[in-house]
Amino acid sequence: MQEVKVGLIGFGTVGRGTAQVLYEQADRLKRRGGGNVYIKTIADIAMDSLPPHLQGITLTADANDILDDPEIDIVVELIGGTTLARTFILKAIENGKHVVTANKALLSQHGSEIFSAAAGKNVEIGFEASVGGGIPIIKSLKEGLVANRIESITGILNGTANYILSKMSDQGLSFHTALQEAQEKGYAEADPTYDIEGMDTAHKLVILMAMAYGMKMDLQDVTCEGISRLQPIDIDYAREMGYRLKLLAISRNHGDHVEARVHPTMVHKGHMLASINGTYNGVCFRGDMVEDILLYGHGAGMMATGSAVVADIIDISRNIMVGCINRVQSLSYLPEHVQERKVTPMAELRCPYYIRFSSLDKTKVLSRIAGALGNNGISIESVIQKSREAENAVPIVMTTYEASEEAVNKALAEIDSLDITTDRAVKIRILVEDHE
């Protein structure tokens, strides 16, 4: 049986997971016709030695020992970041090697360059592990749903943020307490900015949009709002109104332009995404033929992500063995059919809104708020106004029918400038369900 040799750059969590999966599943992969795949070399600048069961593998601190090794067929880049990783991947491609990576930051920012280089050298880029950890999302989009125009993408793509929101929701914790707990359990990094401010989710959304729509993979104009300013009171009101609060990646395909946004979103409790809790991820694709498909599982973790990296390695290994490189397009569409698409400006977004006002307990407050909304063409769907404690500000919570972001922003600016509220209004978008 032909051997397929892998070089692994980066022996952190996912690198270790990948090596472990390949080691533990070696026999199964052969029995499944995946070929005789093994790691020849691991490059890591911080390692002195490998675990005993990996002793047959060469350890080096110099990635060039992999990139320049003519025996190596597939380079697996797992160092992350967008500088060295980019250099390594471009050199691997230049040297005719296939590449597998989990690097969503890199692909979402330098994807066009990388895929163009790969097409020029007729090598493959596997990146299943870049979105949704072990869930076969990319393969499903590129192959299983090949006969669909993807109408929308709606996903929970960051386990850290979802864990924090689940904790806030289930236990009434503040954002900071929930974040601290996530850090203690190892679900959040010391600097959690990328996860909680939505950038990681945005990176993944860009990759999914590229596959779904056949558009260029560049991080551009994705509106990104994180969860760090969310307050438990809004999560409580959301629950009371039948919603769960989730950090969603949302894209809707309008043909010549596409929505691309990441923000906290109210999801009706009957929607499958509302049931996704803890560190789990899930993404819903709406295809014109299949309607809604949801894929769910662990979006991170050593072994789950390792499973996705190895699935890509085997995919490429099968192609090497039978000589059919790029049997499926890396970018889902043939390079000449990958198009530029405009991202819909946020001002043009239309959706229902949840709005909370901190009002002074004065007469006519509600009518003045409703008036300002009405003047901007916004219709109120429901109102909750509960306690009336003379000393404190009174929360007035509303949901609106579908309205434009521009109109809502204008109305809220007007209301905030009145002398009837104590604090700026809190605005949270509500997920529109296409199929209802």
Next chain:
Amino acid sequence: MQEVKVGLIGFGTVGRGTAQVLYEQADRLKRRGGGNVYIKTIADIAMDSLPPHLQGITLTADANDILDDPEIDIVVELIGGTTLARTFILKAIENGKHVVTANKALLSQHGSEIFSAAAGKNVEIGFEASVGGGIPIIKSLKEGLVANRIESITGILNGTANYILSKMSDQGLSFHTALQEAQEKGYAEADPTYDIEGMDTAHKLVILMAMAYGMKMDLQDVTCEGISRLQPIDIDYAREMGYRLKLLAISRNHGDHVEARVHPTMVHKGHMLASINGTYNGVCFRGDMVEDILLYGHGAGMMATGSAVVADIIDISRNIMVGCINRVQSLSYLPEHVQERKVTPMAELRCPYYIRFSSLDKTKVLSRIAGALGNNGISIESVIQKSREAENAVPIVMTTYEASEEAVNKALAEIDSLDITTDRAVKIRILVEDHE
């Protein structure tokens, strides 16, 4: 571009959907590198003419016009049943043609014969549409999860049964009223036996087990209990205890033997499967590397199933174009590694149980029931005994800790034979969650 010619046998719902998907998505499929695929001939014994937009296609009443046509590369069998369909598929294989089918009944009963014949002629069998309609389940099992030992399969695989259970649960309808409504809406056939008695689900489970475990695809010893005898009272108690009642396909991989069963099951409301309502399907795979993965979507329907059939056609078309037939094994494992596995006898099953007794309002009833359970090694986890109306039988509802099916059956037979109950005890198995 090389042409790939398809012959379609059977122009019913899925046949029409397949032709429609190929027609509507023709341009997209080319842009995605799927090749120049078109239907050359449609065989159907009941059709006089084709819809106007399909006029370029030859219509015949004789399937042999497809099977004997040397120009046809892929035969799509969509007539269903296990006699003519088997004959057609075997002849197509004999004539060197690739086959795509949605026929779960046929594959689950004659899969070994069909796959063996296909291996002999080096042709492919695509069957994504046989399980879960448009959801890319088979591809995910065979490729996305290639680096996993599948530990268990737990699925809602029949939309008709799930629709009926959802209606019973949400609106308190009786089984017969819910069935009638399903029939009126076209979600249940005039003879709904296969769907409601679990056979359809069992067929699909057999196919999934074959892919997941690398075992022979034969319908054997799958325990199958349907939903026709379920009563609203048990659904209500289930809800009160935090469970939803679902018709599940369940298989757990014990290595040399595997569980294989279809029956109404109490699913904890926090489990993703509990949130799957209406005609939707969903299947949860537990892999040793990825842990739990759930795939969800429409499990039936003209366009959704057509989408899966076309995905298979494109998969094979890509292989034809680049000359890499059977790049991925039809049976997921290489034929020489497909093994026989024993199915665990039901008596050896261990799970928690929900049991409802219709007891006479006599003293010591509870203690005698508890005694019989205890004598058989069964521990009670919770009890509900509500109303005490002198005239009527009093329901006593219990959940047990994990117990063996054999012990529970023995205990219930003992209790049923006592003079303290008015009716046979109702027993419903509770889903064990592996990860808790």
